[in-house]
Amino acid sequence: MKRSLKVTVITLFCIVSIVTQLSLSLAAKRTLEVWASGGKVWEDTYQEFQKTHPDIELKFVPLTGGFDERKQKLLSAVAGGVPPDVMWVDRFEVSQWAAFDALTPLNKYLPKYKVSSSQYIRQTWDEAIFPWDNQLYALPWQTDDRLIFWNKDIFKEAGLNPDKFPVTWEEWLELNKKLTKFDDKGNVTRIGFSVVEGLGANGAEWALGWANGGEYMTARSTKVTLNNPKLVETLEFLVKMTDASGGVEKASSFQGTWGTEVQAPFFAGKIAAMINGDWTFESIARYAPNLNFGVAPIYRRDIYKKEKKLVPITFSGGHAFAIPKGAKNPDDAFQFIKWITSDGTKAHRKASMAFSASMNRPWAPIIYAYQASNKESLEALAEQPVSQAIKDGVKLAHEVLAYTRFRDRSPAALLMQREFLGHARDEALYHKKTPKQALDDANKVIQSELDRLIDEWENRTGRKLK
Amino acid sequence: MSRLKKNKEEIITAYLCVLPWILGLSIFIVGPIIASFIFSFMDYSVVLPPKFIGLSNYKKMFFEDPLLWKSLYNTLYMTVIGVPLNILLSLSIALLLNQKIKGEAFFRTVFYLPSIVPQVAMSLLWMWILNPQIGLINYLLSLFGIKGPMWLASEQWAKPAFIIMGLWGIGGNMVIFLAGLQNVPQHLYDAATVDGANIWQRFRYVTLPMLSPTIFFVLIMGIIGTLQIFTQAYIMTAGGPMDSTLFYVYHLFNKAFRDFHMGYASAMAWFLFIIVFAVTMLNLKLSPRWVYYETE
Structure with missing residues (x-):
């Protein structure tokens, strides 16, 4: 008798706590899970996103390890059916992911969120298109030459x-x-x-x-x-x-x-x-x-x-942000990758300049895929104490x-x-x-x-x- | 009746106690082993659903992938040359350190120390030691007027370089041999000495037979370990130059995690398993000819 009482109490407690958890998480903001690079500059950039998008809660998971290791993590998450909402990819691998049907095509989101290829450096945009089906699978973030x-x-x-x-x-x-x-x-x-x-x-x-x-x-x-x-x-x-x-x-x-x-x-x-x-x-x-x-x-x-x-x-090579197939929240995810590859590059530059200054290092810009941001980069560089x-x-x-x-x-x-x-x-x-x-x-x-x-x-x- | 019940309870308790281990084994080891066997007959790229393709992976492996044979050759080269050398050297040092000498504990520590250095750190360190221009090895060789080879930059010398590097980590085997040597009963040596055996004869007819089970163990473990060699090549040479350090498991890794060709990689893994199994069986078969167990 005593024993069964104990069991009942424990079971009840479990049920109550699960229900509370569930209702709490349902009532909370929409969360967006992002797997990308970590570090001070990125964290500052994400915070800027948080400020401008208060209704979305960013859950950021820094990708650690080398090139191979990062890819394996993403691969197993996608295969396991628990992909993040947004992931950071090497642009030249976008076609490999796309051929394996691991990414969400982005074309249908472009008009809805007013994103146009002309805003980005042409080649970086093209590199995110899978040539077999001509669909865009990522938004380009940065490039080099x-x-x-x-x-x-x-x-x-x-x-x-x-x-x-x-x-x-x-x-x-x-x-x-x-x-x-x-x-x-x-x-x-x-x-x-x-x-x-x-x-x-x-x-x-x-x-x-x-x-x-x-x-x-x-x-x-x-x-x-x-x-x-x-x-x-x-x-x-x-x-x-x-x-x-x-x-x-x-x-x-x-x-x-x-x-x-x-x-x-x-x-x-x-x-x-x-x-x-x-x-x-x-x-x-x-x-x-x-x-x-x-x-x-x-x-x-x-x-x-x-x-x-x-x-x-x-x-040129470079990186991009993509939405894995099976992401729970593709619309918010698209808003995020739109922001991080456009206005977000400005926040990223600001954060990287602040970081360099705090470390007493000279600063020189990286090249973003977003054209408008690069003009500002060059203007910012003109003010810098470099040769x-x-x-x-x-x-x-x-x-x-x-x-x-x-x-x-x-x-x-x-x-x-x-x-x-x-x-x-x-x-x-x-x-x-x-x-x-x-x-x-x-x-x-x-x-x-x-x-x-x-x-x-x-x-x-x-x-x-x- | 109550005794039976108690027994049953005990059995259940016992099973509950080993349950975590059984679960771990079946989920993380036996499960994947079975899965990899099934995948080896499939085209499987992880993200897409697997597709049954019969023996295609095996066919491709044996007839259309020259790198497979090259990587197998590289791996066997390391095994055939590296493992005996390793045993010879670790046994010699164990014999030396088994003498009653001053600072015995100190020397044992010194020789054991390198084997606790993690593989990655060891690889980075040895990239410097092996550097043909500024490395220690070629400097030492130059003292004797020898112009050292290009080591990791050379197709012929990259594998020997790895073997030499492996000899640095013989501490583990040395400790096993030392333990084996402690187990050789003193009375056998005494008897041999009385019979007039010299030091070589004592080694050949007492130490070696008594130590043969230890040597056998080290040999089997060494072969299995070397057939799976990977880290050094991944860090130091990326399989180069000219695929001369592309070892079997590295090739498998490329296929699995770089090309997402899991079915093919699973087939490769099973082929490696068969090789390891065959080599080990052969060793077991041959062992009665030279391994002596005291209990026999």
Whole structure:
């Protein structure tokens, strides 16, 4: 008797508390769960959202860990049917998520919330469109691009014109040979001109392929064209460049001796020139404010050869915000991603400037996908105590965006990256295969995976791509 | 009657006590094992519903994926060369440290210490040690007039570099061997000495047979562990240069978590299981020829 009383009391207590919890949460504000980057700047930005949207309660979960780890977390949440309302994605992976039906198409929300593609940098918007169904799957947040950076002091010392960077690839090779230095044991002590990712450059391979008139895939990303003659020629050039700076083995052991921050190879004079991202300006301002450097765009080689005209080309990546399939609250989620990619970028800039000031660091802007915000960034930069060279450089980085391109959107994008930069390029750099052979082989591997993905997608959606 | 009831109650209590473990085992270990077996016959990209495709994954694995064989070769290379070296060195050091010498505890600690360094920290540290230009190893070699290889930057030397790095962490095995050595009864040595056995003979005919179960254990664990090698390659070389450190599990990881090709990765996992199982069975089969159990 006594025992059953106890059980009854406990059961009653449980029921009451569950009911209270439920009714409390029903009465509360609409909550929005966001999985994105953390840190002070972001938290301040989210608070600004909270201020302007008091009826939505933001539940923010910072994504920790590396690139792979973040993706696995999102993947298991989506697969498990408990996705967040909003998630932060690498833009070049949007197509992979979309092909797996993991994201909500955004097209129907655009007119409702008055969002137009013209507000964003065209390429960043396009990169969030999945080419197989032409639907938009994310709103672009930020982007970047690549330029040539060179150390003017080293140029002067070598008797070169420090104010002008040569345009043709033949001149680049000469320059690299001239500026690469070895010690008496044959170790590399300075790379003349780095155009290989991981050996001082970033994103150069993609940009140079386009500069040469090459295409990595067909327009709708159904055929891989990695082995077209233009890209083969580009890879041949990369091999020549690497051989000129001691060969890949010596160059990578030299790379192992590099430091970071103040000791970064470009600041320490270990790289005379490189193709690298616009974030380099912020690093220069912070770690090498007195560096005597020059910046120039990469130019289209094919056009220059034919018409002697200088047309810039560069490579952009970046991030975006998306709404996973099965998100409980897609309308609020869209309001959030609209805000965070537009007005929110202003709040983000303000927060990042305040943060830099509090840390006593110089500030230089990142590039947002939202056009209006970038104008303000440049105005804010003009007031900053950084060198004119940095201000001019950042301006140039914004200007060449009009010519930028992004990696081909496809569910096999990651495999393409791995096969192109991880395998084919290395096989050529290590002289294991000719560039042609290496790209032929990689092309086959990617195409076979792509065909599988196309089949899967066609069967599921009942649509035809070919 | 009441005794029976009490028994029943005890049985229930016992089951309740092990229930958390049984639940954990079945939900987190047995469940996924069965699931992975089923997925290995499916096209499964996690987010989309899985689709049955028969033996396609296995067919693709065996006939259309050259990287699979390359990664298997790399892994077996590490096993065939790395594991015996590891045993040889840890046994030698255990023998040395089993002597009654001054500072015995100190030396044991020193040799054991590296094996408590986490894999990630160890990998980062060794990237410096192995650097061909400024690394310790090539500096030491240069003292003898040897020009050291390019280690992690070289297709031929990257795997040996990993093996050398692995030898730094022999402390775990050394401790196991030390424990095994303590168990060799002194009277056997005494008897051997009386019979006129020299130090080599005492080692060969007393220590080695008595230690053979320990060696066997270390061998099996070493093989299984090395067949699953992953962290070093993930952190230090990303599988390069030229796939020379693309180990089996790393390839599997790429397929599963980078390409979302879970069905294929499951098939790979089962193939690895069969290899591990076969190797272990072979070892067990061969063991009576050289492993001596005192109880026999």
